Amino acid sequence: MGERELGLSLGDRVLVLVGFPVGGGLAGWVLPVVARWLLTLPWVPFGGPLRLVRELDSGWGLAWIVGAGVLLGAAAGVVAVQEALRVTVGADSLTVVRGDKRVSIARRDVEAVFVDGKLLVVLDRQSRQLVRDRLDNAGSARVSRTFLELGYPWVAADPYAELFRRWVPDLPDLPAAVNALLTARAKALEAKSGGDAEELRDEVQKLGYTVRDAGSVQHWRPLVKS
Structure with a gap:
């Protein structure tokens, strides 16, 4: 039986690679309209940039901003497919x-x-x-x-779901080194640094424990010896 691949299907990849540029172009097309509406409000931040965008609502100006949206959308689509x-x-x-x-x-x-x-x-x-x-x-x-x-x-x-317990700082049931790693990992989760959080999880596992997250809350359990 041959290998099977899971993840984004070919149809999903095409949808992302086509849909993102289309969405970016549409966003560029409506941006001058949105800028014009915002400038009618009594007060709005970034008035200078909004006035510049408002002027790009026809001719080459609109073509430029739509083209920029398409290029940004295409770049985002490529990144999304590569990172899936x-x-x-x-x-x-x-x-x-x-x-x-x-x-x-x-x-x-x-x-x-x-x-x-x-x-x-x-x-x-x-x-x-x-x-x-x-x-x-x-x-x-x-x-x-x-x-x-x-x-x-x-x-x-x-x-092993029933073995998980919620982690709190300086938990006495855990070695100091594990608490230190989980403290650092809590900061990585707060900063939404997924790569750092994953690396720190691997370090925790080297010390005989593992961790899973519920949002930014960490739960831990000991590894099971075979």
Whole structure:
């Protein structure tokens, strides 16, 4: 049985790569109208830039601003496609790619695969989260069917969900090093720095614990020894 790819479908990619430029062009087209309306208000910030935009409502000015919207939309679409999670599932291994980051996981190392909201989660035999990342259409039947057909241990929910506890600073049940990492991770979550939060989660796992988030609130549990 051959490999299967999960993530943005070809249709989704075309929709993003076409829809973003179209949306950007439309935004550029209506921007002078919006600027004109805002300038009728008694007070509005950025009056100077708005007056400049108002003048670009016809001829080459409008063409320029619509073209700029199309180019910005196209750039945003390319970035969105490149940064979308791609998962290639084979009988012996699975590969997870986001941007420049690539992770390969042997099938024999996987204990459980499941979806948590919009996140795909892959656990190893010590219950470490090898993957915990947003996957487009994560809840679709195709995702679960793909893993099941290729022999992966798909489960309906996190088998260790009841072990998680909410983290608070300087929790006495945790080693000082883990508390320090979770403190730094809380700051990364507040700053919406997903890359730093992921790296710090990996560091926490090296010390024998793992973490999941509910918004900006962290929950922790010990790893399960095999």
